Amino acid sequence: MKILVVEDEYEMLKSIEASLLSEKYLVETATDYSSGIEKALVYEYDCILLDISLPGGSGLRILDEMKKNGITANVIIISAKNSIDDKVSGLELGADDYLTKPFHMAELHARIKAVLRRKQFDGKDVLALGNVLLNHTRRQVSVDGRPLEMTRKEFDILVFFAANINRLITREALAENVWGDHIDNADNFDFIYAQIKNIRKKMKDGNADIRLKSVYGVGYKLIIDS
16 A cells, blocks of 8 residues: 655654554655645555645645546545644545644554545455455455465555456556555566566465456456456
8 A cells, every 4th residue: 555645844754654664554755745746646646644734835735736637546634733624625625534733643544544445445444356355454365264375565466456456457557556666676577577476376376266367568457257
């Protein structure tokens, strides 16, 4: 799961980033309006944590531009302002939640998991794909009730495909969503191919009902065998 944190307070930003990384999220950051709106409009995120008061502009303007461009990412506003007007404005512009500073990291994690469940898994912790159960909260996979061991990256790839079932996922989109700012680590997509190969083998060995189908020269699709 990839999260963008748009926050100009350095200590707060680093605290949130460290906490999210400890929960195995992929984290990108922006510290002002200009870098925040650029990332929000260009890249895809599972969730955006957005401060309202930013150098160069308001987080509400970023929300407005996202809405105008048809971008429907999960957004949680994090702000020191406990203003009803700001909350109403943010929610009307498409924000999913509003968290007032200071807050406990445990509450932030709970809010993030809640919006991810609502948007990607219909409010559920566990997603059933044929005989495969995917628990994105516990980061566990099972086939016919048998646990299936997966690496962190293999799990992240499977979750991304599960959220986009039957849709063509290009190698570029997969690299961007799983590796984010560290996309160069996947040189020539060789590493992506290796991860896909490993997932396929584990699914086949476990007699899973799902498989990753190659679309030659473009990418992959997750399909359920009937």
